[in-house]
Amino acid sequence: MAKMREAEPVVEIGEMTAAVSRERVQKLSRDRRRVIGFNSLSLLLFVLLWEGSSRLLHSVFFPGPLVVSRTFVVLLVEGDIQGYTLPYHAYVSLYRVLLGFGAACLTAIPLGIILGLWRPVYFGTRVVSEPLRFIPPLAWIPMAILFFSGLGRYVFLIWVGVFFPLFILTMNGVSTASPTFVDVARVLGASRSFIALRIIIPNALPQIVGAMRAVMSPAWMCIVAAEMVAAELVGLGQLINNYATLLRMDIVIVGMISIGILGLLLNEAFMAVERTLFRYRQEVKV
Template sequence: MIRMERLDRVKGMLLGGLSLAAFFLIWQLAAWSMNSPFLPGPYEVLQAFVRLSMTGDIDGYTLYSHSLMSIYRVLLGFGFAGVTAIPLGVFMGLKPSVNSFSTPIIEPIRFIPPIAWIPLSIILLSGLGRYIFLIWVGAFFPILLNTIAGVKRTSPVLVDMAKTFGADSSTITSRIVFPSALPEVMSGLRVGLGVGWMCIVAAEMIGGEPVGLGRLIIKYANLLQIDVVIVGMITIGIIGLVLNYGILTAEKRLFKWRVEVKA
């Protein structure tokens, strides 16, 4: 069984490597056939990556500085979204009356794209506050809705059993309801982090701060240096993948029983 799992893992890695090789080959062939300065090949992009990592951009910021600032902003906003959405989601899931009262307000707002909040945030907020707000808007609703759904799925049999043994409401919430809802909460955190990461990149393009991956992309797009633009895009994708993998790994370690059931 273990040997088969290892073979499947190796097979998956080989297929993944093959798909990447095919992608870069098609990219290089397209760059050669078009012969356009607006479609650099992989080698030109690699050169831009090394240059940006070693010497920095026209303002002196390296790729590491841009990446670190974007991650810092998104983690602050994401953390704020988590500490506000999870308690509110538990409360709304436990109290149908509160849920009914809040739904007419929350439902229309959650359908507003986070990018639509950018002009308002620029006018009303400044500096780091505008980025935290935009990430909070993007990450808040996935976390909130998943938390509510997880709380509502709590087995009433477990709750009734706890009441029979004399457990109070706070004990039931902390010992039964929240642990039962935790898988859905983690799923909401993963989705919220992904949305928040996309929001920060869009916000940095317009926010006016000199450092950040979004700002790097828009700055070099205006200069028509597409190789650096692609470096920024690839960096955004890789960091997003790493952040998503981090939460997935935490999910698997916390909820091994879910993985076993799926297998």
């Protein structure tokens, strides 16, 4: 009898844990359905507004969603006048973006961490770095054309557009470490390298990953601008530019939507990484 009485609290705790788990799963399911519902509604409203605006303007230069969807299918299956399909244009642009983005991450993140840990170095070089940061990436296009060729031209322009904002955001993320944790570690005799590697940098990782997600937008801006001025025939920017000169606005809009879809997929991928790596972080709900 005594053993049975001892086992009863264990069973009750197990049942409570299972109930809490079921409630949590149900809440996540409700939240997911709510998000899907709101996104579906916003997409429907956008399409209706687009179709209504197209009918109101009644212009061939602002085609509606039905015309654009037919053009999308044609480009998807048959391709453009050069024979390049829409997936191939998207693949080439995405490949260029990822290369330039990767090059910027490999340089901006380590440098941002170093200068975030030793801010006097940043303040001592600010007279050079800050003016360079404010030069628009488009201003570098003539130099990119002169000194680079082929793929290197695109990688350089994307690197310029991504490096400086990622560098600044990384450096600021490193400086947000809790002074309390740092002071406690110093009192306990921790070395500077231990504090940097075990406290400051891990604390900055969520901000760094968030910064990487944020700078994907300027990366796409740079690749579209670079492809528009390049002499090559492939790429979403080139697709938009070529058919804009022919006043084929339906193809232009297809290219714009393709860039938006790729950006959405990359953003969702980064958000999935954030949710996986930083589960301990909780969003503040109002």
